[in-house]
Amino acid sequence: MKVATRSGQPGGHLAGEADISRYRVVLAAWLTAATTLVSIVGVPPPAQAVPTAIDRSGWSISTAQTTPDDGNGPANAIDGSTSSFWHTQWQVPVPPFPHDLVINLGASHDIEGFRYLARQTGTNGEIRDYELYLSNDGTNWGSPVATGQFADTTVEQEELFTATNGSWVRFRSLSSWHGAFTSIAEFNLLSDGGGGTVPADLNVTGVRDTTIDWSTGTGTSCGIVPGSGSPVGTELRATVDGTCGAGTFNALGLDPGQYQFDFMRGASALTVSVTVRDPVAMWDTAWSLPNRSSREQVDAYLDHMQATGFAGTWISIAPFNWQGGVNDGNFYGDPLGSFSNPNEQYLAHVDYIIDQAALHGLGVGVVVAWGTDYTGLHPGTWPSSTTFGAATDRFEPCHPDPYSVIGAGRAAALPAGYFTACDPSDSSDPRNQKAYDYGFLLGDRWKAKSNVRWVMGGDYWDGTSEPLTEQTWIKITDGLTAAGANQPVTYQPGGYQSSWDRFAGDPWVDEVSFNHHCLEGTELEDVLAGLATYGKDVIASEVRYEDEFAGWCPNAVTIGAAEIIADAQAILDSGADHYVYGHDKRWAWSQNDTDGDGTVDALDSLGDAGEQAALELLGANLPAGTPSVPAPDPDARFAVIGDFGSDLQAEGDVAALVDSLTPDFIVTTGDNVYSAVGELPVTYDNRVGRYYADYIGAYSGAYGTGSPTNRFFPSPGNHDYTDIGSTTDLAEYEAFFTLPGAGIPTTDTSDSERYYDFVQGPVHFFILDSQAILASGSETTAEAVWLQNALAASTAPWQAVVLHHAPYSSSSAHGSTPGLQWPYAAWGADMVFAGHDHSLERLTVDGIPYVVSGAGGRSLYGITDPPLPESDFAYSADYGAVLVDACTDGLTITFHSVG
DSSP: OEEEEEOOOTTTTOOOOOOHHHHHHHHHHHHSOOEEEEOOOOOOOOOOOOSSBOOOTTOEEEEEOOOSSSSOOGGGGGSSOSSOOEEOOOSSSOOOSOEEEEEEEEEEEEEEEEEEEOOSSOOTTOBOEEEEEEESSSSOOOSOSEEEEOOSSSSOEEEEEEEEEEEEEEEEEOOBSSSSOOEESEEEEEESSOTTSBOOOEEEEEETTEEEEEOOOSOSOEEEOTTOOBSTTGGGGEEEOTTSSOEEEEOTTOOSEEEEEEEEETTEEEEEEEEEEOOOEEEEEOTTHHHHOOHHHHHHHHHHHHHHTOOEEEEESSOOGGGTGGGOBOTTSOBOOOSSSOOHHHHHHHHHHHHHHHHTTOEEEEESSOHHHHBSSSTTOOTTOOOOOOOSSOBOOOOSSGGGGSOHHHHHHSOTTSOOOOOTTOTTSHHHHHHHHHHHHHHHHHTTOTTEEEEEEOOOOOTTTGGGGHHHHHHHHHHHHHTTOOSOEEEEOOSSHHHHHHTTTSTTOOEEEEEOSSOOHHHHHHHHHHHGGGSSEEEEEEOOEETOOTTSSTTOSOOOHHHHHHHHHHHHHHTOSEEEOEETTTTTTOOOOTTOSSSOHHHHTTTOHHHHHHHHHTTTTSOTTSOOSOOOOOSEEEEEEOSOOSOSHHHHHHHHHHHHTOOSEEEEOSOOOOSSOSSSOSOHIIIIIHHHGGGOBTOOSSSOOOBSSOOEEOOOOHHHHHSSSOSSOOHHHHHHOOSSOTTOOOOOOSOOSSSEEEEETTEEEEEOOHHHHHHOHHHHHHHHHHHHHHHHHOOSSEEEEEEEEOSSOOBSSSOOOGGGOOOHHHHTOSEEEEESSSSEEEEEETTEEEEEEOOSSSOOOOBOSSOOTTEEEEEOSSOEEEEEEEETTEEEEEEEEOO
């Protein structure tokens, strides 16, 4: 296990937001080289106008609702043949009006009209009412430039309007003369002859700290225009192939924002507008991880998520009804049971997923109860169904007039008394109480897990009855809040506009989610951009799933890397904040082993091409706000161990781990020696020298020659007083160690080896004797005055306080030590290291990290449930150490276990 926990700038005391997902990626910044990614393609060759109809050779279809590939695709509308035609999807569900045909014209034109030719065989889809829009960027459409109604005829029809400039067109069918479809045999635009002479400028979106690719379009001579950049010098970051085709823009070190430069393509000057943005957080979809995975599979899965740059994963607490609902046993045979009294053994596996994700620096989106299966109308059935089978458990809707919000056909098919009126404000109504109690139970269990975000809803398919679910989500959210769970909440909607907007503006929704498994291109981009108007983070929570079978979406192709890349690009361009990727083998956690390699398909799917390309494209493997340049070698690398001097196997394991981390020196948090354990007599040489002699200066023990200069800096713990020699002093401690050591920089103001200071690289260390402080008021005053003055006088970039008893700890053994909760940050400290509790923990107090490193080899203590509110994460499942890499302008803390 390895988790990086923080990086910051000296002097600012490391801002204290307790979000472990932010800490992990800091280390990734130093381990990942700068990434090159591909962004928007450039403009096709400029079209040359002809007297009436504009040449369509440079046109490309951007968006069109279409039928599976039966020869009636949207390209037929601009192919020059009157015998072919485009037809919207005819399979159920038929997309409702309006139907859009969006075309990138490839160049700017002064457009003054268009021609529409209906299909020449058959009549389905002949357009009746229409609108036509023009745009210069494919995003901002404004009002239609033409509206009207066509005649019911197969003769070509022409509509003229005032000349309007544009490089994109959206032809919208509002209704049809025949059927619920749209069809077009031929579509042409008309120009006054001036069209196609001005190539469209380029708009490119990419991620900071990467090299962004852009395309010039067709040409034979290209070059960057000197001095054309905005801000000044931007053009120096751009390159272009002199024969056109390939261009790059270096966004390394740039803040998010707009950047422009010009380039010449032949005689035409074009402006490239580059939108540089922060990376988009990319999550995975593993809904069935709680009820299908083993712990070993969870570990392998999370290792991959961490290594590749995912922000986290989304899971569903309850199995789907088609899997058996709440009665479905998980991998270990334990079912959830019910929402009112969930099975503790089942929830323990969810605990494991959440805790292990936190240790990997990953978030978890927790779907509390899948909306389609457990809320509203006929859980577990599809929208077209009129059967209302019993669910294994459900949340009965609370609505004052439930039959008013469902269709008459549905109402007629319901059994008598299926719904009864309910007052949402009546907390005693069992429908409200059940949802509230469930929310409280979950919130109380996971309120301290900063890596959790709550997900209401879940793929709701029935728009007519979706309003019935609202009070269920509100009451669950109320329960979460009452329990003290303040993590963000989102609503995962169904795949249609009314569901996307249903609860997006409600105060209980913190982040707006989107769901549509087939929407793509500019239509996807437009929808996501539109959701940003709610003023909340936007989550593309389900788009197309990689490896989804052909026919799932109307284009009748298996969803592969190209489709995933296109979706990721649209998400990037839209400005959305999160992308929840999906894979067909992973969302239901397939336990099949199709290739017979001994690994389940869910794990075999990790790292597929679309996933990797999307992570790179979105910059998801780049840390937020940190350049993607490799870190310089640290000015100081040190290990922090504590509670270790046992002469047990675990001490040897931790010592081997520390050696493998190649620290420059070691700092201890006390209890360097223990009696009553170990195979050799109790001496410092047998408890410390046997394992760490190579770091100890002025060493004269039996385990080697020691170090030419001291590289071992202990702090005394209570067992250093009680377990060796006299119980009132540190005579053996002071005899064995020479502190801080000859030639080690120190202010030497304490005149003591019990509490002392030293400087290594950019870090000034202040070692305290906390046992003496707790035993004597005069000692408390002496060390406190010394520390305050020494911190104030320090000029080092970093100040670290080290002591034995932890000021703050979530351990179930000792816990926090109020007598040592001094104002370290106010005095100038940047971090505090302690031990005493045999665990690894990171807390944030007064804006600085407090690190407990007490798992050095004696024994392990438990963690309270829940941990302290200040705790970012706590771990006591294995022995381990802390490693710190310190530079003058940055510092990274990582936790390492021996396992």
